[in-house]
Each structure stands twice: as C-alpha cells, then as structure tokens.
Amino acid sequence: MTLLKTYKKDFSSKNKPPVVSVVGISKKFPGSIALDGVDFTILEGEVHALLGENGAGKTTLVKILYGIYVPDRGEIYVRGRKAQINSPKEAIRQGIVMVSQVPQLIDKLTVAENLILGLEKYGFITRVGKVRYFIREKSREVGIEVDPDTEVWKLSYTQKQLVELLRALLLNAKVLLLDEAITFLPLIEKKKFYKFIRDFANKSGSVILITHKIYEALEVADRITVLRLGRVVGTVPRSKVSPDVVRKMMFAERSSQVTYERLPMSTPRESAALEISDLWVMGDHGDHAVRGVSLTLRAGEVMGIAGIAGNGQKELIQAIVGLRRVEKGRIRLYSEDITNRSVSKVRIRGVGYIPDQPAKYGLSLENSIEENLAMLPSLTNRLINWGSIRDLARKLIKEFNIMTPSPKTPVKFLSGGNIMKVLVSRELLVARRLLVAYNPTRALDEVTAIMVRKIIKEKASTEGIGVLVASEDLDEILQISDRIAVMNSGRVVRVFSSSEAVRDEIEKLMVM
Amino acid sequence: MDAASYILSVAPAFMAYYLTSLGQGFFEKSGVLNLSIDGVFVLGIAVAYAASIYSCSPWVGLAAAVLTAVVFGMLLTYVTTKFPVSHGAAGLSIMFLGYGLAGLVGVAARNTYNEMVVSGIYPQFTLPVTPIAKVLMFAIPVGLGILLYLLEVRTKLGAAVRAVGEDPHAATSLGIDVLRVRLIAAALGYSLIGAGSAGFLTWVATWSEGTGINHGWIAYAVSLAAGRHPLLTVGTAGAFAILATYMYTLQAAYNLSPEIAKMIPFIVAIGAMVTFMSTPLRKKLAPPQSLGRRFFKEERTV
Numbered sequence: 001m002t003l004l005k006t007y008k009k010d011f012s013s014k015n016k017p018p019v020v021s022v023v024g025i026s027k028k029f030p031g032s033i034a035l036d037g038v039d040f041t042i043l044e045g046e047v048h049a050l051l052g053e054n055g056a057g058k059t060t061l062v063k064i065l066y067g068i069y070v071p072d073r074g075e076i077y078v079r080g081r082k083a084q085i086n087s088p089k090e091a092i093r094q095g096i097v098m099v100s101q102v103p104q105l106i107d108k109l110t111v112a113e114n115l116i117l118g119l120e121k122y123g124f125i126t127r128v129g130k131v132r133y134f135i136r137e138k139s140r141e142v143g144i145e146v147d148p149d150t151e152v153w154k155l156s157y158t159q160k161q162l163v164e165l166l167r168a169l170l171l172n173a174k175v176l177l178l179d180e181a182i183t184f185l186p187l188i189e190k191k192k193f194y195k196f197i198r199d200f201a202n203k204s205g206s207v208i209l210i211t212h213k214i215y216e217a218l219e220v221a222d223r224i225t226v227l228r229l230g231r232v233v234g235t236v237p238r239s240k241v242s243p244d245v246v247r248k249m250m251f252a253e254r255s256s257q258v259t260y261e262r263l264p265m266s267t268p269r270e271s272a273a274l275e276i277s278d279l280w281v282m283g284d285h286g287d288h289a290v291r292g293v294s295l296t297l298r299a300g301e302v303m304g305i306a307g308i309a310g311n312g313q314k315e316l317i318q319a320i321v322g323l324r325r326v327e328k329g330r331i332r333l334y335s336e337d338i339t340n341r342s343v344s345k346v347r348i349r350g351v352g353y354i355p356d357q358p359a360k361y362g363l364s365l366e367n368s369i370e371e372n373l374a375m376l377p378s379l380t381n382r383l384i385n386w387g388s389i390r391d392l393a394r395k396l397i398k399e400f401n402i403m404t405p406s407p408k409t410p411v412k413f414l415s416g417g418n419i420m421k422v423l424v425s426r427e428l429l430v431a432r433r434l435l436v437a438y439n440p441t442r443a444l445d446e447v448t449a450i451m452v453r454k455i456i457k458e459k460a461s462t463e464g465i466g467v468l469v470a471s472e473d474l475d476e477i478l479q480i481s482d483r484i485a486v487m488n489s490g491r492v493v494r495v496f497s498s499s500e501a502v503r504d505e506i507e508k509l510m511v512m
Numbered sequence: 513m514d515a516a517s518y519i520l521s522v523a524p525a526f527m528a529y530y531l532t533s534l535g536q537g538f539f540e541k542s543g544v545l546n547l548s549i550d551g552v553f554v555l556g557i558a559v560a561y562a563a564s565i566y567s568c569s570p571w572v573g574l575a576a577a578v579l580t581a582v583v584f585g586m587l588l589t590y591v592t593t594k595f596p597v598s599h600g601a602a603g604l605s606i607m608f609l610g611y612g613l614a615g616l617v618g619v620a621a622r623n624t625y626n627e628m629v630v631s632g633i634y635p636q637f638t639l640p641v642t643p644i645a646k647v648l649m650f651a652i653p654v655g656l657g658i659l660l661y662l663l664e665v666r667t668k669l670g671a672a673v674r675a676v677g678e679d680p681h682a683a684t685s686l687g688i689d690v691l692r693v694r695l696i697a698a699a700l701g702y703s704l705i706g707a708g709s710a711g712f713l714t715w716v717a718t719w720s721e722g723t724g725i726n727h728g729w730i731a732y733a734v735s736l737a738a739g740r741h742p743l744l745t746v747g748t749a750g751a752f753a754i755l756a757t758y759m760y761t762l763q764a765a766y767n768l769s770p771e772i773a774k775m776i777p778f779i780v781a782i783g784a785m786v787t788f789m790s791t792p793l794r795k796k797l798a799p800p801q802s803l804g805r806r807f808f809k810e811e812r813t814v
Contacts, residue, residue: 066685068684068685087684087689088684088685088686088687089687089688089689092687098685100685104681104682104685104686105682105686106674106675106678106679106682106683106686107678108674108678108801109671109674109675109678113671113674113675114671114675114686116668116671117668117671117672117675117683117686117687117688118686118687118688119687120687122668123668124667124668124669124672124696125667125668125669126667126668127666127667127668128666128667128668128670128671129666167686171687
C-alpha cells in the first residue's frame with residue numbers, strides 16, 4: 001500500500017490545471033455508506049478512469065458531480081471555485097454532463113425534442129424544429145449519423161448512446177462523466193467510443209470513465225482512481241501500473257481469485273438438454289433475426305454463443321424461454337416440445353433465465369430480494385412460505401456476497417452490480433435442468449464475474465444441467481464453454497469444441 | 513327546430529366539456545394524476561357565480577374561476593411533486609375541499625343575490641343565445657385546442673411536459689426542472705378547467721348547492737376517451753355534449769331509466785379506450801408512463 005500512496009502523489013500531468021475537485025465527500029443511503037470522505041481531482045484534458053468492485057461508490061460519486069445526489073458532507077470545486085451542484089441543470093451550467101449505462105432519454109420523444117430540453121439558450125416557446133439544423137450540423141461534425149425527427153424508441157442501444165454523446169457536445173460539455181456508458185456496447189462500437197473519448201480529451205475536455213474492465217481503463221485512461229467500500233484506495237498514472245497492481249487495489253487479497261484460464265471441461269451426459277431445429281424467429285424490426293438455427297446442447301454441457309450484439313443471440317434466447325414467438329422450427333427440452341409455450345410453463349420445468357439489462361427485464365426493482373425470490377413460480381406455491389424464502393435469501397446474500405442492508409431492502413437501493421448478483425443467484429437456483437443467459441456477468445466486477453462463471457460451470461458438471469450462454473465478451477465465452485457456436489446475421493456459422501477454439505478465428509467469423 | 517339549431521344548442525355543453533377536458537389532458541401529460549378535477553370544477557362554477565354577482569360582470573366571474581382553479585391545480589402539483597405523496601390521496605382530498613368550499617362561496621353569494629333582489633338593485637345577466645354567440649362557443653375552444661396541440665407537439669415546453677410525464681428522472685437528467693415544468697402545465701391546464709367551469713354556467717344558467725357535481729368526471733372521461741389528444745377531444749367532447757344536452761330526449765325516446773342514462777358517458781369512455789388500445793393508435797394515445805407515480809428526486813436507482 002505504501003507503493004500506492006507514492007503513486008497517489010505522483011501526478012504525471014502536473015502542468016494541467018484541475019477542472020473539478022471533490023474534497024471530503026460523504027454520502028449515506030438507507031443502511032449503507034456509499035462514500036466516506038472521498039477526495040478526487042480531474043484535470044483538464046485527461047481521461048480519468050474510476051475503478052472499483054460492485055458497490056464501491058463509483059456511480060454515487062459521479063451522480064453527485066452531476067447533481068442527482070446531494071452529498072451529506074464535503075465540497076465540490078469547479079475550476080477552483082466552490083460550487084453547489086444540486087441538480088443536473090446546474091451541473092450542465094458548469095459544463096458537466098453525464099452519460100449512463102442506461103440511456104437517460106425519453107423514448108416517446110424525438111431525438112430533437114430530447115436534445116432541446118437541456119439547451120438553456122432556447123426558451124420554452126421555441127419551436128423544436130429550430131434545433132434540427134443545429135443537431136444535423138453537429139452530428140456531421142463528430143461523425144454520428146442520426147435523424148433528429150426519429151423517435152428515440154426506434155433507435156438501437158448503440159444509437160441511443162451516440163445521441164447521449166451528441167447531447168453532451170451540444171451542451172458544450174467540458175467534463176464528461178461516462179458511467180459504464182461503454183459497457184453494453186458491441187466490441188466494434190467500443191473502439192469508436194475510445195477514439196471519441198481520446199479526441200474529446202485532446203481538445204481539452206476531461207472525461208471520468210467508470211468501468212470495471214481494467215484493460216479498458218488501461219487502454220484509454222491517463223490516470224486511474226480506485227474506490228473500495230466508499231473510500232479512495234489510490235490514484236495512479238496509467239504509465240506506471242500493470243493490471244495486477246490495479247486489480248490488487250480493487251480487490252486486495254481477493255485479487256488472486258482472478259484468472260482467465262479455461263475452466264475444466266465438464267462431462268456432458270448422453271441425453272440432450274436442449275434441441276433446437278431449424279429455428280426462425282422475428283426481430284424487432286419486422287425481419288427474421290434468427291434464420292434457421294439448429295443446435296443440440298447436451299445435459300451437463302456449457303455451450304457459449306459468440307457474436308456481436310444484434311446478430312440474433314438475444315432473439316434466440318428469448319424464443320427458448322417463451323418470450324418471443326417462433327415462426328418456424330422446434331425447441332425441445334429433454335425431448336419435450338416447448339415451442340411457443342408460455343414463459344411460466346417453460347420456467348416451471350426448471351429453466352433459469354438471465355436476461356440482458358437485468359434491472360429492466362430480470363427483477364422488480366421496487367421489491368425486496370425476498371419478494372423477487374417469492375414471485376417465481378418455481379420457488380413458491382400458491383401460498384408463500386416466507387420463512388423458507390427468508391432463509392433462501394440470506395443464503396444467497398452470503399454465498400454471493402450481495403451488499404444489502406437486509407433481505408427486505410428494495411432492490412433499487414442496491415448498486416448495479418449487486419442487483420445483477422441477486423438475479424444471477426436466483427436463476428442459478430431455479431435452473432434445475434437448463435440455464436440460458438445473455439451476458440450474465442456484464443455488470444459484475446472481475447472477482448464476482450469469475451466466481452459466477454465457476455459456479456455455472458460447476459453446476460453444469462455436477463448437477464448435469466445444460467447451459468447456453470450468449471455473450472459479447474469473448475474472454476467469458478472462451479473461459480466457460482465446452483463448445484462455442486459463433487452467430488452471425490441470425491445463423492450459426494460454426495461450432496467449435498473448446499480445444500479447437502482459437503480467438504482470432506472466432507473474431508473473424510463474428511465480423512465477416 | 514332545424515338541424516343548425518339542434519347543433520347550436522349543444523354549444524354551451526360542448527364549451528364546458530371541451531375546455532375542461534382539454535386542460536385535464538394537458539395537465540395529466542405532465543404525469544400528475546388529476547383526481548381533483550371534479551371538486552375544482554364544482555368550485556370553479558361557484559366562484560364564477562359568486563364573482564359575477566359581487567362584481568356584476570360575468571367576465572370577472574370567468575377570471576375568478578380561472579384563477580381559483582389554477583391555485584388548486586398548482587397546489588396539487590406542488591404537493592405531489594415536491595413530496596413523495598400519493599397522487600390519488602392528494603387529488604381526492606382537494607376534490608372534497610373543492611366541494612366544501614363551493615358550498616361556502618356559492619351559498620353566501622346566493623344569499624347576497626336574494627338580498628339584492630329584495631332591495632330591487634341586482635345584476636341581470638343575459639345568456640349568450642344568439643347564433644353568433646353559440647358559434648363562438650364552438651370556435652373559441654376549438655381554436656384554443658389547436659393552439660394547445662401546437663404547443664404540445666411543436667415547442668420545447670410541449671416536449672418538456674411530455675418528458676416529465678414519461679420519465680421524470682430521465683427528464684431531470686436531461687436538464688429539466690420537473691417541478692417547474694409541472695407547475696406550468698398545471699397553470700395552463702387548470703386555467704382551461706377554470707374556464708370550462710365558468711362556461712358551465714352558460715349552460716345551466718343558475719346555481720344551487722351541488723351544481724356541476726359529476727360533470728368534472730364526465731370531462732375526465734371525455735379526455736380519457738380521446739387518449740388526451742387535444743384534437744381528438746373535439747370529437748369526444750362533441751359526442752358527450754350531445755348526449756348531455758339531449759339526455760332527456762333520449763331517455764324519453766328509448767325509455768331509458770335516468771340511472772342508465774347517467775352511466776352512458778362512462779360506458780362510452782371505457783369502450784373508446786378499449787377500442788383505441790386495440791388499434792395502432794395504442795402507441796400514440798397511451799397514457800404517460802409515469803402518470804400517478806410518486807417522484808423521489810434522490811431515489812437510488814441504477
């Protein structure tokens with residue numbers, strides 16, 4: 001730790017003036033301390049990564065800078081002047097703009113309508129049409145193609161994030177707060193965002209980048225600050241650290257648990273857990289997203305589906321659990337035909353499901369962990385035995401190290417990563433015969449992600465359940481899978497056994 | 513009576529229902545569930561009646577009704593947006609407050625009026641019965657409806673009102689002051705509700721305790737049946753106004769019991785809602801996503 005303290009004093013960018021400083025910031029939430037006396041500085045023209053395990057307080061810190069939360073104690077200085085940022089409006093005035101993991105845009109409004117809302121120079125009676133030209137001009141300038149008159153719900157996730165970036169530029173942002181804004185983007189788009197971030201910093205902008213990917217931080221950031229349990233562990237310049245040092249700062253002694261080695265092969269049984277034959281499923285935009293997919297997953301086997309987002313993986317998984325209509329083809333679960341069965345009928349047969357965007361599709365945020373367990377037909381009968389549900393909740397909290405004041409706390413009070421843990425732990429419990437998952441560890445820190453992968457693999461091996469995992473994280477696919485199917489344009493283009501899988505070849509098939 | 517006279521007879525009811533439901537729809541677009549409407553409507557009528565008598569001018573009555581409605585609308589908005597209070601409870605409380613105050617204000621004014629009549633000096637109001645007046649009773653509200661529609665879909669204010677109704681947290685993040693926008697929506701919406709309540713007096717032409725009760729709810733149904741769309745509301749307000757104006761004729765013609773006749777507007781509202789929700793209009797006319805939801809500024813969510 002002495003080494004880290006030395007690093008903390010070493011500012012590689014000494015000549016750059018600080019744009020925003022926070023001094024002694026503390027923030028409590030019901031039952032938890034999110035930040036405890038945090039000091040933090042961002043310099044002009046730097047990309048500053050904020051790292052930490054789930055629940056370390058990263059999001060709380062940037063939400064304070066953006067005026068969504070008001071700190072209980074501490075001060076904020078913007079260009080040396082003390083600032084009271086008690087609303088996003090005030091933050092925008094100070095040149096601070098945030099882009100979150102979940103796009104904060106209003107779906108029913110057009111792009112132009114969304115963007116005009118923050119522009120103070122336009123009064124309430126201004127016609128929205130007046131900013132159309134301005135938006136077009138600015139978007140061309142930064143190479144983002146977007147029609148100002150499109151309603152936001154028609155945009156893809158990536159396009160929404162691009163609109164958020166465009167918004168920051170229109171608002172003339174000097175400090176950009178990216179709260180896991182890149183996490184859910186497909187690989188190729190991520191690279192574009194890295195370039196955008198670098199260009200923004202080169203033009204004297206400052207970026208705070210929240211991520212739990214150490215390599216991402218090392219690729220784009222100038223300095224890295226690590227938070228743990230609401231406190232600053234240290235600030236280090238990128239040039240002087242290795243992934244191992246950062247990992248140690250994030251997880252202390254638990255960092256030794258991080259490994260990207262392939263997990264031991266499981267022993268698939270004879271019987272097929274899931275048989276998919278010539279499956280055709282419609283996408284959201286009126287054309288086929290899944291085009292004649294055939295796969296057989298054996299009991300006890302983990303099959304990974306590699307592919308760039310938007311190539312039919314999501315629709316395939318939704319069709320399996322009954323969330324999307326199958327147009328043609330059959331799905332069989334242990335020889336039983338479950339094609340177009342309702343979700344509850346599929347789930348009650350021992351199918352666990354981890355969806356993408358857990359906060360939206362996986363859990364009810366208003367309810368507690370206990371209630372989120374009790375609402376599953378596979379875990380309760382018509383009458384709920386709250387005693388056993390409580391014991392179950394406590395067991396999961398302990399096993400997965402879920403940071404929550406109690407099993408009765410509404411899930412919305414938990415950090416993003418801890419919400420994901422609630423979902424994953426519940427679904428692992430439900431999956432008695434089959435587990436289907438889409439990006440199951442995307443919002444989790446490294447230690448938890450690897451723990452989850454190990455549990456999934458072990459469950460497949462020992463309990464003989466079939467596991468189908470679609471993920472955009474190739475490290476995850478390579479680590480967990482016994483076989484890897486590559487999906488491109490709605491088709492499975494090749495299936496590799498884990499021993500013959502080569503990263504380069506898979507990547508080529510993903511983008512061809 | 514010729515066809516034109518039949519249509520013109522509907523004008524006062526149309527004006528009252530259309531203005532009120534127009535205000536109702538616009539206000540609810542901002543995400544505040546407006547259950548105060550009937551109470552404030554009844555109070556508006558009483559205030560318009562009282563102010564007209566005390567000032568001897570129906571225009572002062574109109575202004576007083578508008579002002580009163582705006583105050584109560586803004587009170588509902590402030591309470592439900594500034595504090596995590598149930599919209600339903602706050603709305604219904606204000607409704608009952610409205611009923612009570614309406615009695616107090618109206619009865620006092622009626623007593624004064626009776627004393628004035630005894631003394632021989634009292635204001636006499638002429639109802640707008642000329643065809644031109646009745647055409648204006650259609651044209652002015654529809655003109656206001658078109659203006660409101662343009663405001664809603666073309667301006668930053670319209671976008672802001674819809675934004676806070678859909679997702680107040682995201683709207684805050686986009687740089688909107690939710691309370692301010694909702695207060696503006698309340699001021700505009702409730703001024704129309706106030707005007708509608710004053711307009712109601714041109715239809716019933718008298719005041720007694722309880723005048724207007726349930727008509728606020730009918731305006732609520734008018735707005736719901738049109739999916740809160742300012743222009744579609746012309747159609748539903750027209751239909752409901754015809755029903756209300758010719759209620760007795762219909763009852764006699766079809767031998768309906770008064771109870772059933774009173775239920776018709778609400779049955780029509782449910783029918784209309786179900787109909788448009790099963791068509792592609794569903795997306796366009798869906799209620800604001802955060803309608804009636806409590807808003808905590810500092811809620812910790814992902």
